[in-house]
Amino acid sequence: MGLELFQIPQRAIEFGFLMSSVLLVLIARRGILHLYYRRKGNKKRDNFVVTINQLSLIVGGLLLFFGVLKLMHISIREFFTSLTIFAAALALIFKDYVSNALNGMILMFSDTYSIGDRVRIGQHKGKIENINLLNLQLLDDDDDLVIIPNNIVLQMTTVNYSKNPGRFVSLEFELHNTQIIPLDDLEKRLIDAISHENDLIKDGSAQLRAEEFIKGNMLLRFRFEMLRYDKTAERRIKQRIWLQISECTSQRFSKKNT
Numbered sequence: 001m002g003l004e005l006f007q008i009p010q011r012a013i014e015f016g017f018l019m020s021s022v023l024l025v026l027i028a029r030r031g032i033l034h035l036y037y038r039r040k041g042n043k044k045r046d047n048f049v050v051t052i053n054q055l056s057l058i059v060g061g062l063l064l065f066f067g068v069l070k071l072m073h074i075s076i077r078e079f080f081t082s083l084t085i086f087a088a089a090l091a092l093i094f095k096d097y098v099s100n101a102l103n104g105m106i107l108m109f110s111d112t113y114s115i116g117d118r119v120r121i122g123q124h125k126g127k128i129e130n131i132n133l134l135n136l137q138l139l140d141d142d143d144d145l146v147i148i149p150n151n152i153v154l155q156m157t158t159v160n161y162s163k164n165p166g167r168f169v170s171l172e173f174e175l176h177n178t179q180i181i182p183l184d185d186l187e188k189r190l191i192d193a194i195s196h197e198n199d200l201i202k203d204g205s206a207q208l209r210a211e212e213f214i215k216g217n218m219l220l221r222f223r224f225e226m227l228r229y230d231k232t233a234e235r236r237i238k239q240r241i242w243l244q245i246s247e248c249t250s251q252r253f254s255k256k257n258t
Helices: 010-040 047-071 076-082 084-093 095-109 150-155 183-193 231-257
Strands: 118-121 124-131 135-140 145-149 158-160 167-176 207-214 217-226
Touching: 010 047, 047 095, 095 124, 095 135, 095 150, 118 135, 124 145, 135 150, 145 150, 167 231, 183 207, 183 217, 183 231, 217 231
Parallel strands: none
Antiparallel strands: 118 124, 118 158, 124 135, 135 145, 167 217, 207 217
């Protein structure tokens, strides 16, 4: 009789085991990240860190869910058996979420994208702030946070500027036939306008090209290569180029009217 008082219910043992497993998952996460940071030499958040955090969250959440089922005296096998038809319906409803989650795992495990990379995804360009199981978060040049579903990321044509220490910058503009000036003169003036940025712009990379001529308008492209990415410097250089273009076209217009 006395021994029966000290007998622990089987379900309580199972619940305790699952909760201990959750604790072990959290300890393993901290241990793995500690060793990784120690080996890497810094605590910068990257794809590996994000992946470990997401996996530990999923595994810990599942174990906690199973523990609650045990605490409510619900058999895990019976629970999933009774939900077979319901689960099939949920799969159809949430197929996009599941697809996003799988693609998110692909993005996190691959080295194509990393947190902090400068990328262009479709028409959006900026720095990757976060990658999770549902979306990729991009901070664009206007400091707006753009959230792109993982499915869209893998379907779109993308450019990762951070995989190359240098990057090309292009500016497109049109000139009306009344504004067109000799391209050699315009190119020289544009190059002179950015000549003091030699520490940022690769020597000899700047060039002006005529793309096409449509209905009295000439489409031009001025292109140069930056040795390293600097958002503030790029804005400053672009502003000087646009000011020089405006000055050249206004001078041309003034000469035509005199």
